[in-house]
Amino acid sequence: MLGKTIQIYLTDGNPRGIRVADITSRTIQALLIPRSHLKEGLSRPEIEGVGIYLLFGETESSTKPLVYIGEAEDCKKRISQHNLSTSKINWNTALVITSKTLYFTKSHVKYLENYCYTSALNSGRFQLQNISTPTKSYIPDPVVADLMDIFETMKILVSTLGFPVFDIMSKKKTKHTLICEGKGAKAFGNYTEDGLTVLKKSSANLLVTPSASPWISNYRKSLLDGEIIFIKDGFYEFKEDYIFESVSRASSVILGRNSNGWSQWKYENGRTLDEVIRQDIS
Known part of the structure; x- marks a missing residue:
């Protein structure tokens, strides 16, 4: 794998606070918001518009960390709704993926939501909190190729920020087992x-x-x-x-x-x- 240059911006200088991450040669950005910093996070420009979001949490009884995967045409509004919701989604960190060039459409993020869900399920590292499998939208093959390239960038950024939800675990016995x-x-x-x-x-x-x-x-x-x-x-x-x-x-x-x-x-x-x-x- 080739090296990557990743830029992580600490919005208030706190390494455990709000962070904005991107690969300098890519147009995708990831905004990480601890729930305790949600008010400040909702004012960030990176949360505006169409995107994918992941809500991470844990409970004392869970054997794996928890994740909920969703999409929204207005990520700011959707995260605010989750904060006020009485649903059983357990979360303490929100991670929002948007495009710096406003590339995403509703169809794009619906497709990515389904792909992210399936990838997280196959990875097996996190326990999914989604009640059902997200619906996959129809996308032409050339656009699918672009979205798969975007997903690889997402995967790197999300893992870099401490949540390897899409990383596949090694399942083979080797000489190093x-x-x-x-x-x-x-x-x-x-x-x-x-x-x-x-x-x-x-x-x-x-x-x-x-x-x-x-x-x-x-x-x-x-x-x-x-x-x-x-x-x-x-x-x-x-x-x-x-x-x-x-x-x-x-x-x-x-x-x-x-x-x-x-x-x-x-x-x-x-x-x-x-x-x-x-x-x-x-």
């Missing part, structure tokens, strides 16, 4: 910039040890309730790939006890994650 096993459980994983991705069909011990920290049982319960894992043949089995931000959290959930993930996750040659990643670098 890690293994964590104990008492019959065997899990496979990949270590990436996101953390430790435990692969589908990995197994985890059904019981936790008496000395295990309470959070381990609680976390496993949330995975079970969220249908990320299920019971099969005396073990938990992962129904899908799942990202743990901490390698030790991943190994502790797999083994059912407190553990150091840097020593528990090993490559097929027997070397630990600690030996390959931390010690080799130092």
